[in-house]
Amino acid sequence: VIRRIAIDAMGGDHAPGCVIEGVALAIARGVAPAEELLLVGREEEIRPLLVQHKVQGVDVLHAPDIIAMDESAAAAIRSKRASSIVVAMKAVAAGQAAAFVSAGNTGAVVAASTLVLGRLKGVSRPGIAVPVPTRTGPAVVIDVGANIYCKPEHMLHYAVMASEYARAALDRPEPRVGLLNIGEEEGKGNELIQQVHALLQAAPIHYAGFVEGQDIMAGKTDVVVCEGFVGNVILKVAEGLAAFIGSLMKGALAKHPPRPELAQAVGEAFQALDYAEYGGAPLLGVSAPVLIGHGRSSGHAIMNMIRAARSTLQHDLGAHIEERLARISREAIS
Amino acid sequence: VIRRIAIDAMGGDHAPGCVIEGVALAIARGVAPAEELLLVGREEEIRPLLVQHKVQGVDVLHAPDIIAMDESAAAAIRSKRASSIVVAMKAVAAGQAAAFVSAGNTGAVVAASTLVLGRLKGVSRPGIAVPVPTRTGPAVVIDVGANIYCKPEHMLHYAVMASEYARAALDRPEPRVGLLNIGEEEGKGNELIQQVHALLQAAPIHYAGFVEGQDIMAGKTDVVVCEGFVGNVILKVAEGLAAFIGSLMKGALAKHPPRPELAQAVGEAFQALDYAEYGGAPLLGVSAPVLIGHGRSSGHAIMNMIRAARSTLQHDLGAHIEERLARISREAIS
Numbered sequence: 001v002i003r004r005i006a007i008d009a010m011g012g013d014h015a016p017g018c019v020i021e022g023v024a025l026a027i028a029r030g031v032a033p034a035e036e037l038l039l040v041g042r043e044e045e046i047r048p049l050l051v052q053h054k055v056q057g058v059d060v061l062h063a064p065d066i067i068a069m070d071e072s073a074a075a076a077i078r079s080k081r082a083s084s085i086v087v088a089m090k091a092v093a094a095g096q097a098a099a100f101v102s103a104g105n106t107g108a109v110v111a112a113s114t115l116v117l118g119r120l121k122g123v124s125r126p127g128i129a130v131p132v133p134t135r136t137g138p139a140v141v142i143d144v145g146a147n148i149y150c151k152p153e154h155m156l157h158y159a160v161m162a163s164e165y166a167r168a169a170l171d172r173p174e175p176r177v178g179l180l181n182i183g184e185e186e187g188k189g190n191e192l193i194q195q196v197h198a199l200l201q202a203a204p205i206h207y208a209g210f211v212e213g214q215d216i217m218a219g220k221t222d223v224v225v226c227e228g229f230v231g232n233v234i235l236k237v238a239e240g241l242a243a244f245i246g247s248l249m250k251g252a253l254a255k256h257p258p259r260p261e262l263a264q265a266v267g268e269a270f271q272a273l274d275y276a277e278y279g280g281a282p283l284l285g286v287s288a289p290v291l292i293g294h295g296r297s298s299g300h301a302i303m304n305m306i307r308a309a310r311s312t313l314q315h316d317l318g319a320h321i322e323e324r325l326a327r328i329s330r331e332a333i334s
Numbered sequence: 335v336i337r338r339i340a341i342d343a344m345g346g347d348h349a350p351g352c353v354i355e356g357v358a359l360a361i362a363r364g365v366a367p368a369e370e371l372l373l374v375g376r377e378e379e380i381r382p383l384l385v386q387h388k389v390q391g392v393d394v395l396h397a398p399d400i401i402a403m404d405e406s407a408a409a410a411i412r413s414k415r416a417s418s419i420v421v422a423m424k425a426v427a428a429g430q431a432a433a434f435v436s437a438g439n440t441g442a443v444v445a446a447s448t449l450v451l452g453r454l455k456g457v458s459r460p461g462i463a464v465p466v467p468t469r470t471g472p473a474v475v476i477d478v479g480a481n482i483y484c485k486p487e488h489m490l491h492y493a494v495m496a497s498e499y500a501r502a503a504l505d506r507p508e509p510r511v512g513l514l515n516i517g518e519e520e521g522k523g524n525e526l527i528q529q530v531h532a533l534l535q536a537a538p539i540h541y542a543g544f545v546e547g548q549d550i551m552a553g554k555t556d557v558v559v560c561e562g563f564v565g566n567v568i569l570k571v572a573e574g575l576a577a578f579i580g581s582l583m584k585g586a587l588a589k590h591p592p593r594p595e596l597a598q599a600v601g602e603a604f605q606a607l608d609y610a611e612y613g614g615a616p617l618l619g620v621s622a623p624v625l626i627g628h629g630r631s632s633g634h635a636i637m638n639m640i641r642a643a644r645s646t647l648q649h650d651l652g653a654h655i656e657e658r659l660a661r662i663s664r665e666a667i668s
Contacts (some may be wrong), residue, residue, distance in 0.1 A: 236547025
């Protein structure tokens with residue numbers, strides 16, 4: 001049932017090199033067969049890299065334009081219709097591929113997905129869900145910036161969609177859902193939070209109530225629902241803090257005679273925090289699986305995004321989300 | 335000119351023990367003379383601890399009630415008028431002390447400060463400013479939860495107040511101010527952010543424009559302005575992540591033969607992140623210096639809060655804030 005995955009060859013700070021490297025890794029390690037991958041981008045740049053990495057059997061869909069990482073998303077997807085992102089989206093919409101993977105301009109991927117693919121039935125706003133490391137394994141934070149004007153209903157949909165994603169991709173049969181707040185007691189938080197709280201209590205999910213910032217990394221719940229603005233900020237704070245602690249550690253260890261095995265131990269500790277291990281961030285709520293990677297994505301990260309896209313296709317995530325949302329709206333009517 | 339500092343002897347997870355320890359440290363290290371400190375709380379518990387720590391010359395103001403750390407703030411300050419927080423606030427309002435230091439219930443301190451002390455002239459909403467470690471030294475994030483319904487004007491006042499605080503307590507003569515957003519480009523963010531951006535551009539501060547989550551720890555600006563909800567969440571995320579990384583490091587090092595000097599190096603690296611070094615969080619905008627400490631405050635942390643309170647008094651922070659806000663309102667009229 002799994003069909004081809006379109007891959008943005010031009011997306012990310014190290015594209016197209018790292019993307020082709022990721023494709024080569026995915027094939028070599030049996031993550032995906034070559035014939036199920038479709039590279040979208042500048043053919044003249046992609047072909048030599050495929051030869052260099054000895055990759056055979058991967059189709060290339062030519063797209064001459066590139067949307068830069070810092071380009072304004074809305075303008076770019078209108079003016080650059082021959083960009084890898086827009087061409088890939090159209091390929092998915094036309095059935096040439098069933099999913100899309102990109103480490104490119106996040107805003108452009110979100111805008112193009114919503115515009116070209118459209119939303120799943122019952123979804124008001126797509127949301128970006130980011131798998132984050134916690135003490136009890138990965139959890140999903142949704143939304144991290146697809147939508148900055150959040151209504152209670154959007155956040156209800158986020159909770160439902162991320163629950164289904166945790167089932168499909170993180171192997172959590174009964175994912176617990178938390179609502180990010182500034183305290184755990186009833187009555188805490190602003191009006192939006194109170195309204196979402198009421199909706200989540202009535203929703204067909206495993207709602208665990210309010211969680212606070214420190215509960216995310218403690219792994220208290222499998223899904224953490226928050227506004228896009230808040231989610232975006234905490235993700236970047238976490239990234240900045242991890243890098244800062246890494247540099248403090250490096251400085252502390254540099255004061256002592258080098259011990260390679262210790263440097264390696266530190267490296268292993270930090271690997272648990274590495275976004276590259278987590279398969280990118282799914283844009284949930286659009287009509288095909290879309291995985292968005294960090295701009296700095298390595299080949300390893302691209303491979304894990306391909307894995308996540310396949311897993312999402314395998315579980316028929318879109319159908320599960322639509323079914324669950326239909327159940328909510330039936331219950332609301334009855 | 336510095337006058338007495340009232341100290342909440344009953345506030346914090348380890349009170350009153352750690353509080354008296356902090357007072358003893360402050361006196362021993364010359365941070366403050368005994369006669370400028372006023373302990374507020376249960377006299378029968380405080381006196382033996384003063385004897386135990388060989389502290390002399392510190393006055394005690396008896397307050398039999400305690401507001402628990404997780405108690406609802408608004409209800410507690412109404413029903414517990416003999417609590418250390420309310421009694422201390424009244425002592426400040428009556429001129430028996432000039433500043434207040436507490437590691438107790440944050441909501442109760444904020445509510446009691448606003449109600450009993452009142453606001454500085456020109457301030458719409460007090461805000462909690464938290465000094466955070468960055469690559470370029472401490473920066474201040476405001477607000478972290480005193481106010482969860484932020485209007486543009488509140489955030490303008492936060493920017494002005496935290497600038498003055500950075501001057502007074504962090505020794506930054508020309509503090510740069512950033513507005514936390516989900517991108518750096520003009521037009522990014524929601525409507526509130528856009529309105530605040532316009533106000534800050536016109537304000538008599540060193541406004542450096544938008545900053546993102548990762549810029550906080552990079553030390554891009556000395557002051558970071560955000561909504562209370564957002565600030566509260568990022569502070570707790572940062573705390574949770576640092577603890578998580580600490581445990582990952584511990585696990586990684588445990589796999590190797592113990593090397594005490596390396597464990598010490600790691601400890602030193604993490605010390606840069608220790609809230610206890612930063613003198614607590616000032617509640618800015620109320621009519622006397624109020625420093626709020628982490629619930630887990632150690633004696634060392636209490637000592638640094640006393641230091642920050644003295645520094646704030648020394649610089650006559652309240653007068654500077656009122657003057658700066660008056661300038662803004664004069665300019666708005668003319």
